[in-house]
Amino acid sequence: MRGWDFERSPSISLKGQWEFYPNAFLSQKDLKQVPERERQYVQVPGDWSSAFPNAADSYGYGTYRLRILVDQQLEQPYTFWIQEIEAASRIEINGEHIGGLGVPATTAETTKPWKASYTATYTAGDAKVIELLIQSANFQRPHNGGIIKDIYFGSQAAVDTERWYSIGLQMATFLILLLHGLYAGILFVFKPRQKEFLFFLLLLFCVAIKTVIDYDNLMLLWFPIPYAWALKIELLSYIWQPLLMILLVRRLSNAGGETTSRLFRVYLFLLSLYWHRPSGCTFLPSCFPCII
Template sequence: MNTLSGLIKRHKLKISLTAVLIVFLVFILAAYPIKSKTRLTVVNGNIDLSSFDFKNNVKLNGQWKLYPYKLLSYEEIINIDDYEGINIKVPSLWTGVEYGSSIMEGRAFGTYVLKVQLPEGNKDLSLEIRDICSAYKLYIDDDLMIENGKVTTSKEEFIASYKPNLINFYTNETEINIIIQVANFSQLDGGIWDSIYIGTSYNIINKALKDHILDYFIIGGLVLMGIYHLVYFIFKNQWKEYLFFSLFAITIALRNIVTRSRSIYLIFPNIKWIFVTKLEYLTIYLAFLFCNMYVYHIYKEVYNRRIYKVIKILFILAILLHLFLPTSITQKYLNVFLIMSALLCLYILNVLFKTYKNQKEGAFTFIVGMFIIFLCFINDALVTIEVLETSFLVPIGVFIFIVIQSIATGRLFTNAFKNLEIYANENRKMYVEIKNLNETLELKVKERTNELKNKNMELKELACIDSLTGILNHRNIVNYLQTSIDNIDEYKFLSVSMMDIDYFKRINDSYGHQMGDRVLEKIVELIKNTLNKKGIVGRYGGEEFLIVMPRLGIYEAFKLIEKIRVNVENLKIEGIKDKVTISAGICECTVNSNVSDIIDRCDELLYKAKDLGRNRTEF
């Protein structure tokens, strides 16, 4: 018996996580089916519900018809021969979708069309619409049912709105056309972001009501836990953990108000879209900031103070940038934030496992709570790719985590309070001494770290930069080319040019090497200004330069290099009477390209340009 007890104690964490996983899987498999092969799906802009009994709601997911850059009416739709339509998955973004020989941009407009076959007889139906970015008009055949925001073909008169809607309609037709005119000039990506549901009015309203009840339950629970911990902090303000946990819970509650069923529109019906969007992002930043501060103050003995400060500064900076910069700019750096958040989660897990090994109270429940959130993330990912037909569970997982952590925090600090009263006087003196020693040590380490950092930066700069021209040297421009080829799938296009100054030896012989160096410096300055972030130039050797141009195809690269060549030809250099010209060769990289072949090919084209009379570009 003692052996079994000891075994359970040693493997308590593994047993608990396995039990949570089993309960989660049993719940998923018992409550919801795996995606059925016969599930109703939109195919080629059509869905057949003629045999459907409408006892449940139907997701209108699948291949809708989209007519990019056209706002079509019902009359135009029925004469569809005049227009080009494409199949697009709903829900999804339309950014980057190909139509004809073009690619659709994120900020654009278009018309979604779905033909729905219905059973015979009179039908009282409803649609539930959540996220369509960023404004739309919805028609049932030629009847306008709702306009959310203002749909236009230009940014000037466009008005965004993210208000969710329930649309009720009555029909005795056996076929209807759902036509949604969508415009987006506010977000980076447009389109129908979330599933659209169709069902009887009773079922749709019942579903929406259940969603709202669940949301309000979660929001109310989070707010109550936040207020409870805030009040506790006010009476015991030396425990900052309670403050940060309170702010974390209230931030998650605010995020649910803004994002889940967008209950914020019930409180503020006329709120501007820009405030909703900023709140949506700010609540993420604030949640991670407060979580970081909360974990640090609980596990100070394990949590590295420097890492804590760096993370705090980065998130505060992200919050300030999002407050004062346009959303269109801050959205571009969302991936940077996601990487920061992932690294923070990994570091917090590392801290928790260390504290658990040290038998620190509270670490076990924290790990179990985070494991529950992880399982909910997996569920949501499977729902997104339509493997499961469950609901999105991350908000519920976060709520369960906060409840568990709230109980653990209360228990943790109840025990801590008892011990604190006993050892307060003795520990106070010891704490002052240790704090002074830590601060002294930190100052010394900081000074040494700064010295090493400065030396390393100097060495790195000397190793990477050509000393005369200030651009990348031979080794590093070749390394940059290799990196660019490795990332060619991301860039889509990659062009490379080898460039050489014509008769440079004659310049050195006629005007001296100092004047030759000056010519090199002037031409490099001109190349950098002309490239203007469209490419990177490096000194390949002597008077030869290698230019790497990610995202530029051969024709765009040719225009850019020709512009450089003409600018050099027109360049006036004090002390040089002769005209200075350049010759260049350009080639385009593919996925299978290698550095040496590309450089050799550019070199061949460069010498071809020289053989044909110099002062020209060959590709």
């Protein structure tokens, strides 16, 4: 990043190949003692399962490392916008602990997961190298582990502007969806036989919940929802949306033929498999990726 004008430029995504040390929580002082053969490279953002070749899932823990070379001495701090790390993380920059979410640990019993986006700010002073270490642990999601969404880096003003702009759009979308849902609910109260108003209300509610429980995870900032329930709500909002859309279209088009009804019952049966608990799954009543 030498030659980059942080004062006048937007934040940049740190996507690409990062150093990764599986099965180790490292700080800056530990790096010199780590053998070269233990270092691997993984794609960020992305699932880290390639770093655990003998594992059948994405469970595990490890440390990401990235060195950023800078030459501009800012009057404001540098800021990292961490959108999502599964499922707990701790951030260290140049040997200084500056943030994190949840409690990463070496076992599922001691790891405390948390799902939300957050920022980490660092005042570099006259430092020309920013060495970023992210310790992460995942024992909750079998198909996604590590840094699974972009990390953005820039001046504090640039990152805060972009993040709050994103949050503002999500809030506006959430409120607009709830407002239209309120209209549909009022119409259903006056005409309870017209079920399409009820289906439309539930559809808008699901989309609204999906908006604030994903992206920047605003719902988890408003309510102390446990990680497991947050994931359940997110998956339920996903599978209810197509179901409600089909119900709404069937109601509006009066599509109720024998073939259509049979296909619809098959679809309902497939959705009901969500509540079937696959063998070996100890996290959810069922994990949606496990049935597809």
